[in-house]
Amino acid sequence: MLTSNSGMNSKTNIFVSFLVDIALGLLLISWLYRENRISKLADTLVPVADRVAKELQELLEWLMGAPAGLKMNRALDQVLGRFFLYHIHLWISYIHLMSPFIERILWYVGLSGCLGLTFALSILSDIVALLTFHIYCFYVYGARLYCLKIYGLSSLWRLFRGKKWNVLRQRVDSCSYDLDQLFIGTLLFTILLFLLPTTALYYLVFTLLRLVMVLFQGVIHLSVDFINSLPLFAIGLRICRPYRLAEGVKFKVLCQEPGTPLHLMMEINPLKCSSVLQCYRTPTYSCYPKDSWAALCKKLFVGELIYPWKQKTAKTD
Amino acid sequence: MGADSGPGAPAAVPWRKVLYERQPFPDNYVDRRFLEELRRNIRVRQYRYWAVVRETGLIAQQVSCVAVFLTLWSCMEQGDLVPSAVLWVCLGCALLGYGLYEILGGACVRERTRLADLQSATIFLAFTFGFSPVLKTLTESVSTDTVYAMSAVMLLAHLVSFPYAQPSPPGSLSLNAALFASVCLASRLPGALHTFTMLSCALLVFALWPCLLHRMREKAEWSFPWAAVLVCLAGVGGLGSLWPEGALLLSLALLTLTLLCPLLLVHLQRHKDNIHGPWDEAEIREDLSRFLN
Numbered sequence: 001m002l003t004s005n006s007g008m009n010s011k012t013n014i015f016v017s018f019l020v021d022i023a024l025g026l027l028l029i030s031w032l033y034r035e036n037r038i039s040k041l042a043d044t045l046v047p048v049a050d051r052v053a054k055e056l057q058e059l060l061e062w063l064m065g066a067p068a069g070l071k072m073n074r075a076l077d078q079v080l081g082r083f084f085l086y087h088i089h090l091w092i093s094y095i096h097l098m099s100p101f102i103e104r105i106l107w108y109v110g111l112s113g114c115l116g117l118t119f120a121l122s123i124l125s126d127i128v129a130l131l132t133f134h135i136y137c138f139y140v141y142g143a144r145l146y147c148l149k150i151y152g153l154s155s156l157w158r159l160f161r162g163k164k165w166n167v168l169r170q171r172v173d174s175c176s177y178d179l180d181q182l183f184i185g186t187l188l189f190t191i192l193l194f195l196l197p198t199t200a201l202y203y204l205v206f207t208l209l210r211l212v213m214v215l216f217q218g219v220i221h222l223s224v225d226f227i228n229s230l231p232l233f234a235i236g237l238r239i240c241r242p243y244r245l246a247e248g249v250k251f252k253v254l255c256q257e258p259g260t261p262l263h264l265m266m267e268i269n270p271l272k273c274s275s276v277l278q279c280y281r282t283p284t285y286s287c288y289p290k291d292s293w294a295a296l297c298k299k300l301f302v303g304e305l306i307y308p309w310k311q312k313t314a315k316t317d
Numbered sequence: 318m319g320a321d322s323g324p325g326a327p328a329a330v331p332w333r334k335v336l337y338e339r340q341p342f343p344d345n346y347v348d349r350r351f352l353e354e355l356r357r358n359i360r361v362r363q364y365r366y367w368a369v370v371r372e373t374g375l376i377a378q379q380v381s382c383v384a385v386f387l388t389l390w391s392c393m394e395q396g397d398l399v400p401s402a403v404l405w406v407c408l409g410c411a412l413l414g415y416g417l418y419e420i421l422g423g424a425c426v427r428e429r430t431r432l433a434d435l436q437s438a439t440i441f442l443a444f445t446f447g448f449s450p451v452l453k454t455l456t457e458s459v460s461t462d463t464v465y466a467m468s469a470v471m472l473l474a475h476l477v478s479f480p481y482a483q484p485s486p487p488g489s490l491s492l493n494a495a496l497f498a499s500v501c502l503a504s505r506l507p508g509a510l511h512t513f514t515m516l517s518c519a520l521l522v523f524a525l526w527p528c529l530l531h532r533m534r535e536k537a538e539w540s541f542p543w544a545a546v547l548v549c550l551a552g553v554g555g556l557g558s559l560w561p562e563g564a565l566l567l568s569l570a571l572l573t574l575t576l577l578c579p580l581l582l583v584h585l586q587r588h589k590d591n592i593h594g595p596w597d598e599a600e601i602r603e604d605l606s607r608f609l610n
Contacts, residue, residue: 071458075451160497162489177489179524180437184444186496191448194455 381552
């Protein structure tokens with residue numbers, strides 16, 4: 001019974017999910033366009049962006065002072081802080097430039113909800129990504145600076161001990177350096193070492209902000225995936241017509257007398273709900289974490305850029 | 318099992334030290350020739366006291382070099398010395414040392430041209446001068462105690478890892494530790510020119526002076542003890558002008574190092590007990606270069 005209907009079931013599941021998706025999307029549109037909510041949304045968007053930028057500015061001023069009592073190198077602190085503040089200033093100017101067009105853009109974008117709730121959620125995720133683009137930029141700057149510093153420090157630490165990395169043999173070998181190489185190497189090592197706490201703090205702060213954004217996007221993607229892959233038709237079938245989905249059969253003895261044939265009654269065991277979900281889940285282009293926790297921690301420590309969500313490709317299905 | 322003392326040893330067939338023939342003895346039996354190939358202390362050197370004292374002069378003068386450097390730093394920090402004056406003196410000493418090095422070098426073939434030397438000096442001067450404002454504010458936010466502790470540890474590491482056997486190309490770890498300590502200390506001085514001066518002094522004292530001393534030792538053997546004594550006196554004297562008890566401690570340490578430790582070394586040689594025998598790793602003694610071409 002399962003195999004003969006499974007083809008029909010999966011197509012039916014997808015069709016029903018699609019219909020429900022569009023219905024929810026139309027519901028969202030009707031709610032959104034009633035009472036002029038779009039313009040209210042557009043009116044609150046620019047102040048919200050301003051507010052976020054102001055919070056970031058306050059955060060940077062806090063970092064440029066003595067954050068949490070940590071002692072930072074004042075000169076580098078000022079340079080980095082001013083650099084990031086100028087970026088925020090540019091971003092605010094850009095938002096103010098765009099503000100007359102935002103209501104119109106939102107109106108047209110809201111119409112796309114008729115293509116389904118999942119479509120609207122994805123667009124929301126993209127809008128949030130666009131609005132927090134400056135956080136992403138800061139994260140990339142901080143991560144690149146920190147990565148360069150860690151790389152330089154590890155290489156110069158090897159010079160400090162009189163060793164170097166043998167690229168051919170992929171191991172650390174001893175090396176006799178010249179006097180000027182040793183001198184300049186030690187100077188740079190000292191400079192990088194004492195500037196490390198400042199850079200590490202900026203990197204930490206911006207990485208945390210970026211991880212919050214990534215988490216938010218992940219939640220949206222997971223809910224989109226959930227809506228897409230829920231087998232509503234199969235669940236409806238299980239509730240209304242349980243005999244269509246069978247796990248096995250049960251036999252009940254009706255009469256057992258010597259001399260007469262055995263009478264048994266057969267009943268169908270319906271599939272458990274959890275097995276229904278597991279069996280009939282629609283495979284979707286879900287996104288799942290690319291690295292394990294240990295690999296993620298190592299990447300964060302070294303300063304590599306992280307892209308934690310990966311799309312499943314059709315080939316590996 | 319051991320020497321031939323067991324009562325049950327058959328004396329008819331003499332025992333041979335082979336295992337490829339069946340003999341009437343157990344496998345681990347050795348006759349009275351057990352351990353006859355054992356030799357004791359065949360490679361022990363006989364040290365003579367005054368020769369060892371002469372060699373320890375190198376260690377003593379390195380400790381005094383550190384003391385001289387610390388004296389210079391302390392004077393500059395308290396403002397007793399003007400950095401430009403110290404800079405001119407350093408330049409003069411460098412030129413003098415270079416001239417002496419060349420004169421003593423004499424017949425040796427030079428592995429570096431004068432142009433390469435000039436290039437090194439220019440790079441070093443430009444780099445230090447350019448980075449001295451950065452270096453000056455490097456340890457602003459670190460507390461004084463931490464800076465002093467770090468410098469002390471690094472100078473100790475420099476003394477411990479110094480290549481006393483072959484000081485001419487200065488060892489990486491020792492030179493780097495000394496430079497790290499000097500950068501830490503130099504960043505506490507009041508001006509960028511002070512920092513530059515301190516680093517130049519550090520380079521002279523820790524990197525260039527051992528090369529000159531080694532050259533002096535190779536070419537003019539008689540001058541080495543005088544140079545070592547001079548440096549030790551300078552160290553003690555400099556420390557004495559700042560902290561008299563410190564000078565007393567330093568002179569005591571130097572005397573212990575130079576006079577007492579060689580005495581201990583020579584005296585304890587009698588307790589050496591190394592055993593050698595055919596069980597040691599083989600050492601190749603012949604000259605294999607005849608196989609190379």
